[in-house]
Amino acid sequence: MLVGWKPDRESDIPLHYQISRHIRNKITCGDWPVGTKIPSQRWLADEFGVNRSTIVMALDELTADGLLHGNRGGGTVVTGLCDHPGSPPPPDWISYVNSGVQSSNIPTVQEINRAEFRPDVIRLGTGELAPELLPQEAMRTVLQALSSETMPLGYAEPKGSASLRQFISQHVETYGIRAAPSSILIVSGALQALHLISIGLLHRGSTIFLEKPSYLYSIPIFHSAGMKLTGIPMDRHGIQAALIPKYRKQYNGALLYTIPSFHNPTGTVMSRERREQLMQVCHYEGLPLIEDDVYRDLWIDEPSPLPLKAADSSGIVLYLGSLSKTVSPGLRIGWIIGPEPVVDRLADIKMQTDYGASSLSQAVVEKWLSSGLYQQHMENLRQQLRHRRTIAVKALEQFLGDYADWEVPKGGFYIWVRLKRELPLKALFAAALKAGILLNPGHLYEGENNRHIRISYAFASLEDLETGIFRLSVLIKDMSNHFETNKSEE
Template identity: 50%
Template sequence: MNQENSASYPKYKQIIDFMKEKIARGEWPIGSKIPSQRKLASMFDVNRSTVITALEELTADGLIEGKMGKGTIVINNTWTLLATTPPDWNVHVKSGMHRPSQAMVQDINESESNSNLIQLSKGELSPDIFPKDKMKYAMEKVAKNMEVLGYEEPKGYFPLRKELSAYMKTIKIESSPDSILIVSGALQALQLISIGLLQKNSSVLLEKPSYLYSLHVFQSAGMKLKGLSMDEEGIKVTAIKRADPQEGQAILYTNPCFHNPTGTLMSQKRRYDLLKECEEHQLPIIEDDLYRELWLNKQPPSPLKALDKNGHVLYVSSLSKTLSPGLRIGWIVGPEPVIERLADIKMQTDYGSSSLSQRVAAEWFENGLYQLHMETVRTELRTRRKVMLNALETYAEDIATWTNPEGGFFIWVHIQPSISMKSLYSRALKRGILLNSGSIYAQETGSYLRLSYAYASLPDIDRSIKILAELIRELQV
């Protein structure tokens, strides 16, 4: 038996060997930052003192060094340092055009894979809601009729676009298959729009707060985000005039149905007024409608795209929130010249979304499985929303206020005592709860949380809200 596999082999030695291998193989080149003590402790299921012992030995060997404000850095590689100087990949990493995520967003993304945490952060349906049997049926039917899986035409698998065209009519959007582009999720739709339709230094007007602030899709393409104030009906139309850029292109991004993160549902009147204002300003609109089918009280107003008679709106949606993020199937609806432009860029990027996923998605729509599934999803989410709202009333009525969303995944919570949100985040994580602070969505004033009732189990929802209330009261003192 190898030492590494022996139960008696010290854990700190296992950590040292692991890190030495990473350095020797060039996976952690000179100048790179090693994982945090917390992450290493979690990886090896040890306390931090064990990690510190390992780091001290590696430091004594001259392989790593703690640098003020930078963490612990690899400074030497005695195995692969030859006569030539190796490239400083750290310089290249920092020079890339695409900006890195916020540090907290990166931390959340990593922690969301930890099944031991109660996930109040996830914008995803619980595995308990996943329609395993129906998905197996759809996949088996696709497999039974399987042909060669080659590249699809630029706009995507035609039968899927045909089914989506029919589905769009149920929400009052008239769109032929030629005006639909299949993409690998809504995020790719935004990326294609950012590089295909907008110039550098363009302005993207959007709600503030907004999920888009937690990404760097538009900023990485050299664009500026300009936040617009909201009320209980959505974006304030008067804010568009004040934010109208004097120079360069501009586009408006909006998430009118069960807005992420606030859960706001834009009223029918506000939709009419918003479209009219944007038409007057010749301001094109990206309508992000991912949460539309997740209505829990009554069906939401018609999409902006349904009111659009002049090709003013690009409509974006996907199956990631309603069916499965793993399928990576989304779509853009817009004027044909725009769709053709974006399809050309997509072909240059990935030569089309998964042929298999597109066929499976088409099967869901063709046989009516999708709408039946959505009825089940709504029933489940109503129960989950009720449990979280009841827990908030029971444990946090005196320390917080919150929205009562008509659909979607999220409750937007305003913590009334002035507390450190970083401290709340870290303390909650130690208690096994993963949170999303409002700051990652550019909520710059007050203490806010975006709580998801879609993923965690019902007992975990109740228990975690009770713990959060306790932590808030501790921080208040």
């Protein structure tokens, strides 16, 4: 919250006074309105590079002046402005913050989002490519090429750049999807696709079917739009399609969300037979699907079966693709493929919310797809992911073999590690963070799941992967033994 400022150690003014003055300014200029929770003493001490006792002195002074109020344990809160007696109170921003329609991210996710930017943390759960896997060299080539061309600097068409849609049309044809450019909408990543679908196609109170567990449980996007998620169990072939008619009768789902290839978080690849069955059932039920296929090109052992969309003869599937997992999340480019009236509607909504994706990013993606760089990069990336998977699996076997099991995924980023006994995962998450390891615990993907951890071999360095899994194993062993002991003492 205070990034960029440090007290001046050369100054004659005492450090604690410099700090209290800085915070006082934050409060009186309205940056920290009444009700703001200020960061912990420990965090402030780290941030300003001073002893905790200096922070305590500064905060005590502000508390004495009536600007702060400290609750035991509950943190310190901004309470008022001492120096404007008689003037009306500032707007109660905290009540505004609390009254918005959109839910906050779930607390564990917020904590993960914050902790990701701590340099000392080993990110064992992060579902994105490591910096060293990102194609710096190729991107330089692309920018170099673009810098000698006329750039699209204006707004793009509502559906996105026509020439990029043409290339995406050709790209998806390589795995059997026939889509005219007019059936394609460029979006700022697959997450935005889901946001547009949630506010563009469904009414409040709708039910979404999905795999259980699913990545979708970790984001409040449908929940914020007033919709319910109903999970359908999976087996090793994917979502149990045979159960859908029963669920449909009971919950009247409006849409089914599925990740058939390298499922997040389980890594499962839906078999060809299951895909056929799923399409038949959904066709019969008149139940549209969202096929989230952003991991498709990240196969390691062999390509997945063709997408559901490739067998979609009646326009029942909305297909989501993206370059975020394969080339660069920073580009923020993905696509939705679906029936034209649906794509037109979603394009209209996208125009209302952000006037379209970055033209620059679109031009870069077009170069990637049209130049052959994408295929080259993917071949190389697959090699690297294969190696990383080997290292991760080896470390798991060595350190966690007695406490957990897992399927080795055939691609994607994730190993869905199943603990042999339940553990309180929220406590494990907290303990791990303290030990410098950032985890994605099972309850992000399935309420009350105290049994699984999603390990990603895509992000942490090879060394960190080993160290992280080792440290994690120590924590798991301790916790397991602790429970064992407690149990035997009972």
